[in-house]
Amino acid sequence: MVEYQLRARGISDERVNQIMSRLPRHLFVPGRGREEAYGDHPLSIGHEQTISQPYMVGLMTELLQLRGEERILEIGTGSGYQTAVLAELAREVYTVERIPSLLKRARSVLAQLGFYNIHFRLGDGSAGWAEHAPYDGILVAASSPSVPTALKNQLADGGQLVMPVGESFSFQNLVILRRSGRHYETRESIACRFVPLIVGEVAL
Numbered sequence: 001m002v003e004y005q006l007r008a009r010g011i012s013d014e015r016v017n018q019i020m021s022r023l024p025r026h027l028f029v030p031g032r033g034r035e036e037a038y039g040d041h042p043l044s045i046g047h048e049q050t051i052s053q054p055y056m057v058g059l060m061t062e063l064l065q066l067r068g069e070e071r072i073l074e075i076g077t078g079s080g081y082q083t084a085v086l087a088e089l090a091r092e093v094y095t096v097e098r099i100p101s102l103l104k105r106a107r108s109v110l111a112q113l114g115f116y117n118i119h120f121r122l123g124d125g126s127a128g129w130a131e132h133a134p135y136d137g138i139l140v141a142a143s144s145p146s147v148p149t150a151l152k153n154q155l156a157d158g159g160q161l162v163m164p165v166g167e168s169f170s171f172q173n174l175v176i177l178r179r180s181g182r183h184y185e186t187r188e189s190i191a192c193r194f195v196p197l198i199v200g201e202v203a204l
Contacts, residue, residue, distance in 0.1 A: 001025075001038040001054050011058040015066075019088045020058055025051075027109055028081040047099050049195060051079040052141065056192065063162045063176050063189060064137040066090050071132070073154065075125035075163075075197070076141035080106030083118060086139065093118045094132050096125045098198060126199040128154045135159060142197035143172045155179045164194040 002021040011017060026037035029051060033043045042050040052060075060082070064072070066089040077083055077097035083106065087093045095118060097103040103122055110118055121129055125140070126148045134156035140147075140163035147163055155161055159179055166172030174189040 005040050005053075005055045006058045009055055011055070011062055013062045015089060016058050016061050016085070019085055020054065023081070023084055023088070024113075025054070025081060027113070028079040028084075028106075030105070045079045045102065047102060049076075049078055049099065049102060051081050052194075057082050057085060059189070060139055060141075060162050060174070061085050061089065063174075064139060064160055066137065070136035073129055073133075073135040073138045073151075074141070075128070075138070075151070077103055077106045077120065078141060080110050082139065082141060084110060084113065084115060087115050087118050090137070091117065094121070094129050094135070095119070096121045096123050096129055098123065098125060124198075124200055126150065126197055130154060137161070138163075140164070140197065141194065143169075143194040144197040144199075147175070147177055148197075148199075152177070152179070152184060157181060164192050169196060 002017050006017055026034045029037045029043055042053045045051050070090040071092045072086050072090045074095040077095040083095050107120055128150045133154035136156050136159045138151055138161040143164040145167050161177040163175055164172040165175040172192055174192050176187050178185045
């Protein structure tokens with residue numbers, strides 16, 4: 001997976017590659033989907049949500065340029081796989097999920113794997129997690145027409161946010177937003193497709 005889906009496609013951060021080479025991705029995929037866990041495509045995890053393809057996980061992580069001492073906010077815990085990758089590379093991860101059953105399952109898998117630096121919250125991801133801001137990096141695993149203001153405000157000076165942005169449900173661009181004081185610099189990476197970020201609603 002790492003050799004052909006990450007390194008061969010330009011993921012050059014060896015910390016990302018090494019962590020993804022040893023992290024048991026199949027444990028994060030429910031049911032029969034485990035047989036395809038290492039394939040080059042996203043997989044359903046229920047509730048109309050997916051675990052992103054390995055390349056997208058590697059790319060979004062690499063774009064954050066983590067060095068090990070960062071505090072990271074993740075929007076969309078989902079399966080917990082991206083959460084685990086971030087937790088291996090950063091000091092602390094704060095992750096927000098709106099679907100209780102997904103959050104419960106992700107917490108269970110991550111606990112079984114021995115992660116201790118992850119903090120979980122059930123809630124509206126578009127609002128972030130202001131109590132623990134600012135964050136050195138923010139990763140959003142759902143698309144929106146624009147970056148929510150609340151997330152921009154919770155980004156530390158010099159920090160970066162990575163998120164799919166676009167009006168279309170079927171097509172977005174992966175955007176990297178960097179904060180410099182009161183200013184934000186934005187650049188685009190690649191075209192992508194993510195489930196939409198749902199604002200103001202927590203599933204029961």
